[in-house]
Amino acid sequence: MPLLLVTFVLLLSGLSCEWPWQKFKRNPKLRLVRSEHETNTLFYPTWSPDGTEIYYLRTGDFGYNYSYGALWKVSVDGTSASEVLSDTFCALAFSANGQEIALTTGNSLTGGSLVIFDLARLAIDTIPTSMSDIFDVKFSRTNSRRVYFCSLSQGIYRVNIDGSDEESVEPSYIGYFDLTLLDSIVPPSIHPSDRYIARGKHIPGSSVGTDDIVLIDIETGDTTYLRANPYKICWITTVSWSPGGDKLVFTAHEFAPGDPLQQMEGELWILEQVIDKSKRNR
Numbered sequence: 001m002p003l004l005l006v007t008f009v010l011l012l013s014g015l016s017c018e019w020p021w022q023k024f025k026r027n028p029k030l031r032l033v034r035s036e037h038e039t040n041t042l043f044y045p046t047w048s049p050d051g052t053e054i055y056y057l058r059t060g061d062f063g064y065n066y067s068y069g070a071l072w073k074v075s076v077d078g079t080s081a082s083e084v085l086s087d088t089f090c091a092l093a094f095s096a097n098g099q100e101i102a103l104t105t106g107n108s109l110t111g112g113s114l115v116i117f118d119l120a121r122l123a124i125d126t127i128p129t130s131m132s133d134i135f136d137v138k139f140s141r142t143n144s145r146r147v148y149f150c151s152l153s154q155g156i157y158r159v160n161i162d163g164s165d166e167e168s169v170e171p172s173y174i175g176y177f178d179l180t181l182l183d184s185i186v187p188p189s190i191h192p193s194d195r196y197i198a199r200g201k202h203i204p205g206s207s208v209g210t211d212d213i214v215l216i217d218i219e220t221g222d223t224t225y226l227r228a229n230p231y232k233i234c235w236i237t238t239v240s241w242s243p244g245g246d247k248l249v250f251t252a253h254e255f256a257p258g259d260p261l262q263q264m265e266g267e268l269w270i271l272e273q274v275i276d277k278s279k280r281n282r
C-alpha cells in the first residue's frame with residue numbers, strides 16, 4: 001500500500017489502532033437495563049442492597065445533565081420501571097439494611113440539603129445540617145445512623161441522621177466520593193471487598209475508542225481497562241458495584257457522528273462477570 005494512502009487511512013481512523021472500516025463489536029457481557037432514547041437521561045444508578053433493583057435519577061432537561069432528576073427504580077432485568085419520588089435530587093445512597101435512602105435535594109451545580117426517605121413509611125425527613133450546598137452523600141459503613149456528605153464549599157462532613165454531631169472530615173476534598181469498610185474517603189466506586197475501584201473515564205476526546213471503565217487494584221496498583229463501551233463512541237459515567245461485587249451498572253452516552261459529535265441521552269447498562277469469583281473477597 002502506498003505510503004500516502006496509509007497516512008490518509010490513519011488520519012481517517014483518528015490515529016487509533018483500528019481501521020475505519022472495522023465493525024464495532026460490543027462486549028457480550030454488556031446488557032442494556034433501561035433506555036429512554038431522545039426523551040430522558042438516566043444517571044446516578046445505585047443498586048438496592050438486596051441486588052434486585054437499581055435506583056437512579058431521571059431528567060428530561062437534557063441541557064442540564066447530572067444537575068438534577070426525579071428518583072426512579074427499575075428491576076435488574078429491566079422489565080419494569082417506576083417513579084419513586086417526583087422531587088428533584090442530585091445524589092442518593094442506600095443504608096446497609098436497605099430500609100432508607102439518603103438524598104441530596106436541588107441540583108449538583110449549586111447543591112442543596114439532605115433528606116432521608118424511609119421506604120417502609122414512605123416518608124421524607126430532612127436532616128438538619130449547617131450546609132445548603134450539598135451535592136453528594138453516602139451512608140456510613142460502620143454506623144447505620146450516620147451519613148457523610150460533600151459540600152461545594154466546605155468539603156466532606158459527617159452527621160447523624162437526627163442532625164446531631166455534625167463535624168468536618170475532609171475539608172479539602174470537594175468532589176464525588178465513596179467510603180471503605182472503615183469509612184475512609186476514597187474516589188468512587190469502591191468494590192464491596194475494598195479491593196478495587198471502578199470509574200468511568202473523562203468525556204471522550206480524540207481517543208474515544210479507549211473510554212471504557214477503569215478498574216484499579218488498590219493492593220497492587222494495577223490498572224485494567226474493561227471493555228464496557230456499548231457503542232463505538234461513548235462516554236461512561238456514574239459507575240456502581242452490585243452487592244455481590246461481580247457486576248457494574250453505569251450510565252452510558254452514545255456520541256452520534258457529526259462535527260462536533262452529538263452527545264445522546266444517558267442509558268443504564270450492566271457489565272457482568274467483572275471480577276473472577278475467586279478474587280472478589282481477597
